Amino acid sequence: MRTIQDYRSAYADGAATPSSAIADVYGRIAAYGDAAVFIALRPIEAALADARALEGQGPQGRPLYGIPVAVKDNIDVAGLPTTAGCADFAYTPEVDAIVVARLRAAGAIIIGKTNLDQFATGLVGVRSPYGVPRNTIDPALAPGGSSSGSGVAVAAGLVPVALGTDTAGSGRVPAGLNAIVGLKPSLGALPTTGVVPACRSLDCVSVFAHSVADAWELFSAMAGPDAADPYSRQTLSAPARPADAPLRVGVPDAASRRFGGDALSEAAFDAALSAARAAGAALVPIDLTPFYATAALLYDGPWVAERYAAIRPFIEAQPEALLPITHGIIAGATRFSAADAFAGLYRLAELKAATSPVWADIDTLMVPTFPRPRTLADLEADPLGPNAELGTYTNFVNLLDLCALAVPGPARTDGWPAGVTFIGPAGHDADIADIAGRLFGTPGAASLPAPSAHGAVAPIELVVVGAHLSGLALNHELTSRGGRLLRAGQTTSDYRLFALAGGPPHRPGLLRVAEGAGRPIETEVWALEPQAFASFVAAVPSPLSIGTVRLADGSRPKGFLVEVEATHDAADISHFGGWRSFCAAPPQAQA
Incomplete structure (x- = not known):
């Protein structure tokens, strides 16, 4: 820490x-x-x-x-x-x-x-x-x-x-x-x-x-x-x-x-x-x-x-x-x-x-x-x-x-x-x-702006793994709220990534599994002011939710997770290591 x-x-x-x-x-x-x-x-x-x-x-x-x-x-x-x-x-x-x-x-x-x-x-x-x-x-x-x-x-x-x-x-x-x-x-x-x-x-x-x-x-x-x-x-x-x-x-x-x-x-x-x-x-x-x-x-x-x-x-x-x-x-x-x-x-x-x-x-x-x-x-x-x-x-x-x-x-x-x-x-x-x-940024919460007054609450880190990644279809939901990209990284090896049914936009679901039973998944960590974070979370649709995500750098920010029921008819794409790699793969490899 x-x-x-x-x-x-x-x-x-x-x-x-x-x-x-x-x-x-x-x-x-x-x-x-x-x-x-x-x-x-x-x-x-x-x-x-x-x-x-x-x-x-x-x-x-x-x-x-x-x-x-x-x-x-x-x-x-x-x-x-x-x-x-x-x-x-x-x-x-x-x-x-x-x-x-x-x-x-x-x-x-x-x-x-x-x-x-x-x-x-x-x-x-x-x-x-x-x-x-x-x-x-x-x-x-x-x-x-x-x-x-x-x-x-x-x-x-x-x-x-x-x-x-x-x-x-x-x-x-x-x-x-x-x-x-x-x-x-x-x-x-x-x-x-x-x-x-x-x-x-x-x-x-x-x-x-x-x-x-x-x-x-x-x-x-x-x-x-x-x-x-x-x-x-x-x-x-x-x-x-x-x-x-x-x-x-x-x-x-x-x-x-x-x-x-x-x-x-x-x-x-x-x-x-x-x-x-x-x-x-x-x-x-x-x-x-x-x-x-x-x-x-x-x-x-x-x-x-x-x-x-x-x-x-x-x-x-x-x-x-x-x-x-x-x-x-x-x-x-x-x-x-x-x-x-x-x-x-x-x-x-x-x-x-x-x-x-x-x-x-x-x-x-x-x-x-x-x-x-x-x-x-x-x-x-x-x-x-x-x-x-x-x-x-x-x-x-x-x-x-x-x-x-x-x-x-x-x-x-x-x-x-x-x-x-x-x-x-x-x-x-x-x-x-x-x-x-x-x-200018520094490690950890580096690019967060300073609180503007005594007792102000610091911005909140948010882990994204899918369409909210920079340059992808839903990234505007972060940038329009003043979100700032802090760092890219990976989860610990305790997660599996699934391609969920439905769309567009197509979305993945990140599921925490038994320790060591998954693999590291590529992530980005963004920062949102508390009010912006609250409005963002209020718009997160089921079966997705916001919970604590364990990252390989030892930090534990809040981030996207999926309900286990939604993974039953979803494709396990963990072997791609992340949503970008999955999206870049040819259709036959995604099947």
Whole structure:
């Protein structure tokens, strides 16, 4: 089970319970065998106790009922040490961070604390005394930081969703380097009460997931001001732009494209641009010069002093407790004066004024998540240069009070990742989630659009096997309802396919049989909004019905099944492997 919908489906049809799901998570973590992903796990007995309590209460009013969540180890979880990647700094909080408390209230089950670049200082994922989590695409690559453990935990399928933080790109770079979704909300949308600050005025809690819809659900469950956080604010809203409005996507102009000389990454971004254009987006070249000038302020300007202020008593008392590279970066703040800080604020105001007119001409800015992947060997040779390069398209976002969402884009031809990030003004989180969900997909429920408001229900997956397949006679019944094709696949080998009597249009019937007594049948999985799904199901004629279908990828969406009585005078066509193959066969083979 990789997505929130996978868990919901398994709970709904009795294939799993929160207790069995949690036991499975701990088993997968042990089998994965990477001790650097988690700094601390909750005792399994504690997580199972939470699961059993949920089972006694039921899912009503708990939108994240039984969903396992991992938490970056600079975010407080009651009873577990918060280390921020530094053992000497560790303390054990008595209460959860407000975002964690809200997840628990929504029915989520916290699994443990994930690894990070020490004090959230880095975009590489290698600056931790607790080891380096393996990149899930290629172990030779950096996993990305600072939220390395959370990104890897989701990408490896250990948990469906995880919390990170993001000041300079830490919620986006690990997502891009591991080909998952990373949501960096508007500043203040998620309270940081109970989060160890990096730059408190710029910090965000971020979300890692396999789909835009899952990231948005987690965000929605946590969003809203908190009286204890003066930086928190109300930003959650429905998409502002009409769904049928022309989509204007800003992209780096020719002079603003930065790929570190890597032709494969540049070609992958060009493929992403082509995909966006093919999906109906109008591409608008944007000069990113003032954005890059803003990014330079984060580490070359006085904002590094805010990192020093965040841990000042600790770094002054125990400087030797920090990793040398972390200490060197944060201690560099001492070269800035109060006058430098004001000069930086004045310069930032100028750059905000220079960049803000851009948003009148575009609905979102689409950039590469990073110029190119960087390897562990690169960082061994140069610990600073590759880190700075990875932040090329991320460092300016929080300084300019923008929101961002990283999603996988077309991969490089060598298989290495090449993600894209959608950026928008503060408060436009729903807009960029909606745009990203429509233009780019990810595994599982990837192309589902984000829910448009707090508490909204995610779209529903529907398995089709016959005339509703793309391009066939009844496919219009899906597309006219706004259906979106998510993926093609197969059932498990527990089904048989029959050509039913009657028509036109001629239709098949999918029948579940004894385990292993059937064969895999070709399918497509579509997504429908709940209201559209309801109207579609209401029109399904007998002897067909909608039930739970077991797919070979482990998911269990709803889909077409047939009543057994209708198969008595129907031809068993299972050996064709699917309706398309049957329809393409000559008449004598169909007989």
